[in-house]
Amino acid sequence: MSDQGPExxxxxxxxxxxxxxxxxxxxxxxxxxxxxxxxxxxxxxMDAARAGEAMTAGRLGAALGLNSAGTTALVDRLERxxxxxxxxxxxxxxxxxxxxxxxxxxxxxxxxxxxIGRAVELLRGYDERERAAIRGFLTGVREAAGADGSEPxxxxxx
Amino acid sequence: MSDQGPExxxxxxxxxxxxxxxxxxxxxxxxxxxxxxxxxxxxxxMDAARAGEAMTAGRLGAALGLNSAGTTALVDRLERxxxxxxxxxxxxxxxxxxxxxxxxxxxxxxxxxxxIGRAVELLRGYDERERAAIRGFLTGVREAAGADGSEPxxxxxx
DNA sequence: GACAAGTATCTCGTTCGGCGAGATACTACC
DNA sequence: GGTAGTATCTCGCCGAACGAGATACTTGTC
Numbered sequence: 001m002s003d004q005g006p007e008x009x010x011x012x013x014x015x016x017x018x019x020x021x022x023x024x025x026x027x028x029x030x031x032x033x034x035x036x037x038x039x040x041x042x043x044x045x046m047d048a049a050r051a052g053e054a055m056t057a058g059r060l061g062a063a064l065g066l067n068s069a070g071t072t073a074l075v076d077r078l079e080r081x082x083x084x085x086x087x088x089x090x091x092x093x094x095x096x097x098x099x100x101x102x103x104x105x106x107x108x109x110x111x112x113x114x115x116i117g118r119a120v121e122l123l124r125g126y127d128e129r130e131r132a133a134i135r136g137f138l139t140g141v142r143e144a145a146g147a148d149g150s151e152p153x154x155x156x157x158x
Numbered sequence: 159m160s161d162q163g164p165e166x167x168x169x170x171x172x173x174x175x176x177x178x179x180x181x182x183x184x185x186x187x188x189x190x191x192x193x194x195x196x197x198x199x200x201x202x203x204m205d206a207a208r209a210g211e212a213m214t215a216g217r218l219g220a221a222l223g224l225n226s227a228g229t230t231a232l233v234d235r236l237e238r239x240x241x242x243x244x245x246x247x248x249x250x251x252x253x254x255x256x257x258x259x260x261x262x263x264x265x266x267x268x269x270x271x272x273x274i275g276r277a278v279e280l281l282r283g284y285d286e287r288e289r290a291a292i293r294g295f296l297t298g299v300r301e302a303a304g305a306d307g308s309e310p311x312x313x314x315x316x
Numbered sequence: 317g318a319c320a321a322g323t324a325t326c327t328c329g330t331t332c333g334g335c336g337a338g339a340t341a342c343t344a345c346c
Numbered sequence: 347g348g349t350a351g352t353a354t355c356t357c358g359c360c361g362a363a364c365g366a367g368a369t370a371c372t373t374g375t376c
Contacts, residue, residue: 005278007277007278007281007282008274008278009293010277010281010289010292010293010296011274011277011278011281013293013296013297013300014175014179014277014296015179015201016300017172017176017296017299017300017303018175018176018179018180019198019201020299020300020303020304021172021173021176021299021303022176022180023223023303023304024303024304024306026223027306035332035333037333037334040177043173056353056354057353057354057355058352058353058354065181065184066333066334066335067334067335067336068353068354068355069334069335069336069337069354069355069356069357070333070334070335071354071355072354072355072356073332073333073334074333074334075354076355077333092342092343092352092353093341093342093343094341094342094343094352094353094354095342095352095353095354096353096354114302114306115299115302115303116166116169118298118299118302119165119168119169119172119295119298119299119302120163120165120166120169122294122295122298122299123165123168123169123295124165126291126294126295129288130287130288130291131168131291133284133288133289133291133292134168134291134292134295135167135168135171136280136284137277137280137281137284137292138168138171138172138175139171140276140277140280141175141178141179141273141276141277141280142171142174142175142178144272144273144276144277145175145178145179145181145182145273146178146181146182193361193362195362195363214324214325215324215325215326216323216324216325224362224363224364225363225364225365226324226325226326227325227326227327227328227363227364227365227366228362228363228364229325229326229363230325230326230327231361231362231363232362232363233325234326235362250323250324250371250372251370251371251372252323252324252325252370252371252372253323253324253325253371254324254325254326
C-alpha cells in the first residue's frame with residue numbers, strides 16, 4: 001500500500017468519514033436501545049417516504065440485505081419500540097407497508113440535525129464550481145462502489 | 159425534513175456514499191466468509207501498520223467498540239482464518255500485538271484496489287482548488303461526526 | 317524481595333440478531 | 347375452481363458480542 005501521490009490522502013479521508021458516520025449512527029442506536037440495523041431501517045424508511053413511495057416489509061428487508069425471517073423480527077422490534085407501524089395494504093392484502101412514526105423522525109432529527117446543519121453550513125462556504133467538484137467526486141465514488149455485483153440474498157428469492 | 163436548499167442534495171449524496179461503501183465492504187466480508195467486524199478490524203490493523211505503530215489486542219477492541227471478550231473472539235476468528243498473527247510483546251509480556259498477514263493485505267487490495275484506483279482517477283481530474291474543497295468538506299464532516307462524546311465502553315475500562 | 321494494586325488478555329455462560337426451512341395467507345393465471 | 351406464484355410470518359438454530367470474573371504479568375511501596 002505505497003502512497004500513490006497526494007490523491008491517496010483524500011481516499012483515506014473519505015474512508016475515515018464513512019467510518020466516522022457509521023460510528024455516529026451506532027452511537028444514536030446505542031443511546032436509544034436500538035441496533036445498527038434498526039437505524040439503517042429507519043433511514044431507508046425515511047428515504048422512501050421522502051421519495052414519496054411506500055415501503056413494504058419485503059422491500060425493506062431487501063434494501064438491508066435481510067431474509068424474510070430477519071425482516072419480520074426487525075419490524076417486530078421497531079414496532080414494539082413504537083418507531084414504526086404495520087399497515088396492511090388494501091389492494092394486495094398479502095403486503096404490509098411499514099410507516100415511520102413521527103416521534104421516531106423527531107428523535108432522529110435531534111441526533112442527526114446538528115451534523116446535517118454543520119454539513120450544510122460548510123457547503124454554503126463553497127462556490128458553485130467547488131460544490132460541483134464535491135458532487136462529482138461523491139457521485140463517481142458511489143457508482144464505483146455500487147458497481148460490482150450486489151450478491152443475491154438467501155430465502156425469499158426475487 | 160423539508161429541503162433546505164440545494165445543499166441538502168449533497169448531504170444525502172454523502173450519506174448514500176457512506177452506505178454504499180459499507181455495502182461494498184460487507185460484500186467483501188461475505189465473499190470471504192468473514193463478518194463486517196472482521197473487515198473493520200483488518201482495516202484498523204492496516205491503518206495502524208501504515209502509521210508505523212503496533213496494534214495490541216486491547217487497542218484494537220477499543221477502536222472497534224468491542225469489550226475484551228469480544229476482542230478475544232475476534233482475534234481468534236481472524237487468526238484461525240490465517241489473516242492475522244498473535245505476537246507476545248517482549249517488553250510487557252501481558253500484551254499481545256496483532257499483525258496482519260501479507261496474504262490478507264493482498265486479498266483486501268484485490269477487492270478494494272479497483273475502487274481506490276477509480277477514486278484516485280477521479281481526483282486527478284480536479285485542480286488544486288477543487289481538491290481543496292473536497293478535502294475541506296470531508297474534514298469538516300469528519301470532525302462534526304466525531305465531535306459528540308464517544309461513549310465509554312463496557313468492561314476493560316480505560 | 318514480598319505484597320498490594322493496576323493492567324492486558326482470556327474463559328465461561330448467556331443473550332439476541334439473523335439464518336434456513338417451511339407454514340400460512342392472499343393474488344393471479346388458465 | 348384449482349394450481350402456481352408472491353408476501354409475510356413461525357419455528358428452531360447458530361454464532362457475534364456481552365457481563366462477570368479468572369489468569370498472568372507489571373509496577374509501585376514498604
